[in-house]
Amino acid sequence: MPTPAVARLDIAPCPVPRWLPGGHAQTLATLFSSYHKIHFVRDRVETPDGDFLDFDWSGPGLIARRSLQDMQPGQSEGLQHGAAARWMEIDDWTALGTHSGIPALILFHGLEGSSASPYAQSIAQYFRARGWIVVIPHFRGCSGTPNRLARAYHSGDSEEIDFMLASVRTRLPQVMWHAAGVSLGGNALLKYLGEQRQDAGWLTACAAISAPVDLVASGRSLGRPLLPRHLYSRVFLKTMKAKVLEKARRFPGVIDILRLEHAHTLQEFDDAYTAPMHGFRDVLDYWTQCSAKPLLGQVTVPTLVINARNDPFLPAQALPVAAECAGSILLHQPDDGGHAVFPTGNFPSHQGWLPQRLGTFFETGL
Incomplete structure (x- = not known):
């Protein structure tokens, strides 16, 4: 069957509970909704520029939580934060990759996310329970250990996405790789x-x-x-500014500390740090160059792009339409779901709908 010229559009609803009305309530449901918790085994990969990235792995045969007598000395050092229980050992790769054709998922987290984020946990648990290998690479500074360089990560770092993908493909070349990205990680993946x-x-x-x-x-x-500025930007900036101020102490004179301390929105933060640190003229140049939307017409891999129309992070009028996207793309745009949560079920709700939606697409293309 020939590939359609433009994207398909799915508007099937996400069955959000009636007691969670509106995008803000559905987004904030992540604070109390339930999900199964999963632990990972961590692998640290050195980058070509002298930094490192931490990859958290899970899969059939890979035991993350071992008894104390089975743990090697130092196996839990440096893992006080996040969802990794121990460091990867040589034998673990054999446990993961003994058969060709096993399905595997690499999941790119969102702004200030990690393998411990609720969406990452729910997605990883769903696919791990179905026999998939799941790996969550952390953008620089997001695994609980400060990265070595003055730079961090940003929404359009295709080179970093390429390195992460190449790293997992090198580790397990025989499996059937799938990729997913949430929020910032989703934009970066689509741009790539x-x-x-x-x-x-x-x-x-x-x-x-x-x-x-x-x-x-x-x-x-x-x-x-006013509401998004206080609900979301303040939460993100609390950790982002602390990380960059720590960098400023290690790299004196490289970061404009005064501008950073006076940043009260993500726009001001990106203008003070993200844009100049990563080679952009200013925040508008950064946001314009790194937006994935203009590139959606060039995507050739079968790709699901799911956005709730009430997402507080992206107005409905800015969502992509079918004519802007390649025929390899399926746009799913339910009216409800909030940002990266899509809560369903009885109180306090759960986050099971999203991984099921991903599973359906990966298995059937629908």
Whole structure:
């Protein structure tokens, strides 16, 4: 069957509970909704620029929580934060990759996320329970250990996505790799797919969840209204500013501390640090160059792009439409779901709908 010229559109609803009305309530449901917790085994990979990235792995045969007598000395050192229980050993790779054709998922987390984030936990648990290998690479500084360089991570770092994908493919070349990204990680993945086109064809299928594909519209949505500015920006900035101030102490004169300390929105933070540190002229240049939306027409890998129309992080009018996207893309845009939560079920709700939606797409393309 020939690939359609434009994307397909799915508007099937996410069955959000009636007692969670509106995008803000559905987004904040992540604070109390239930999900199964999962532990990982961590692998640290050195980067070409002298830094490191931490990859958290789970899969059939890989036992994360061992008894104390089975643990090697130092196996839990440096793992006080996040969901990793121990460090990877040589024998663990054999346990993970003994058979070819096993399905595997690499999941890119969102802004200030990690393998301990509720969405990462619920997705990892779902696929792990079905025999998949799951790996969650951490963007620099997000695994609980400060990265070595003055730089951090950003919404359009295709080079970093490429390195992460190449790293897991090198580790387990015989499995059937799928990729998914949440929020910032989803935008970065989509941008990479649009730029790489045929070179990303080794991926079986991909998904982007609540990706802010128009970063200008997203940044303004989070910065201007009073409620999002206090609900979300303040939470993100608390950890982001602390990390960058720690970098400023290690790299004196490199970071404009005064501007950083006076940043009260993500726009001001990105203008003071993210943009200049990562080679952009200013925040508008950064947001414009790194938005994935203009590249959606060039994606060749089968890809699910799911955004709730009431997502507080991206206005509905900024969502991609079918005519802007390649035929390899399925747009799913339910009216409800909030940002990267899609809560369902009885109180206090759960986060099981999203991983099931991903599973359906990866298995059937629908």
